[in-house]
Amino acid sequence: MNTESIDPDTSAADFDRFYGVIPAGGVGTRLWPLSRAAAPKFLHDLTGSGSTLIRATYDRLRPLSGDRVMVVTGTLHRQAVRKQLPEISSENLVLELEPKDSAAAIGLAAAILFKRDPHIIMGSFAADQVIAPVDVFQDAVREAIHTAAQGYIVTIGIHPTHAATGFGYIRAGDPLEIAGAPSAHAVVEFVEKPSEEVARTYLKNGHYSWNAGMFVAPVDLMLKHLEANEPELYAGLTEIAEAWDTPKRREVVRRVWPTLPKTAIDYAVAEPAAAAGDVAMIPGIFNWDDVGDFAAIGRLNPAAENSDLKVMGEGARVYSENASGIVVSDTKRVIALIGIEDVVIVDTLDALLVTTKEHAQEVKKAVEHLKASGDTDVL
Secondary structure, three states: OOOOOHHHHHHHHHHHHHEEEEEEEEOOOHOOOOOOEEEHHHHOOOOOOOOOHHHHHHHHHHHHOOOOEEEEEEEHHHHHHHHHHHOOHHHHHEEEOOOOOOHHHHHHHHHHHHOOOOOOEEEOOOOOEEOOHHHHHHHHHHHHHHHOOOOOOEEEEEHHHHHHHHOEEEEEEEEEEEEOOOOOOEEEEEEOOOOOHHHHHHHOOOEEEEEEEEEEHHHHHHHHHHHHHHHHHHHHHHHHHHHOOOHHHHHHEEEEEEEEOOOHHHHHHHHHHHOOOOOOEEEOOOOOEEEOOOHEEEEEOOOOOOOOOEOOHHHOOOEEEEOOEEEEOOOEEEEEOOOOOEEEEEEOOOOOEEHHHHHHHHHHHHHHHHHOOHHHHHO
């Protein structure tokens, strides 16, 4: 990053305002039965690095924010998050009574931080993403902080490597010429997940990036757009934030949280803010994966040398002959694979999944069927 034209005092002041926020929600149904309601994917080490996804997210943010990190997660995950992130203080562990989607989670963090200090710049980064190299990501966040300090909601758009149909896209506009953020561009619009044909045109166009849901913004600007577009949600979150650091927290949260509308941060804030000219983008020229299914785990965990089969799980007992794919085992059961390609096998104590990488996205259908049939004990 080029910092020659940055005023050192201004630069330091921007970073002093920065607060990291980690929304840790979602079950990750396409990773069932490994990921479940009580142990979602962000609590697992899915890359073989020895670090869970939420721990890795925290470690990426810590050099930028110090101990100014807030985690928003469900009450069910309180103990697990505390165990994995013992550094998080009680005041910065925000617990949701029930899932209310990203606008409520990120909006509550913004409202609480605004109540504490209206000058804070928050950076929201999901707990379940895999990013490398870390230093390139951190450089992008630094540019985003400088850009946010100029009065923008900033998203980090991921450089697309293929015509993906599973992600939303961001269309970049003109450069903004912000000191300390040479790659900052205006955002023209956010677009929904496209067809494959449309995705190919985006890739060829060169002005489109994947929307990874990363947002860096002054909390007052975030709340301004939330109030304009979701006034009911804004009012409820503000009431909770007013009581958060007081003895009234428990009563207010229990009364207000269940009444809040569910919506995504893209619809509540990002898209309308882009239409108003208040959104900027920093291109993320780093490797990024949202670990959306078992095919992704296979990509992130290359098979051992001279083998086409990736085996995960401590003490897993797998025999293979002319087989390829991925096996995840939490049991001591022997698994033998003979003459089968691109298989996905996940063996847990109470559930067994057998599919292929090609059909990995369809695992969600099994979860929906189990839920509909009342077999929630394995979800």
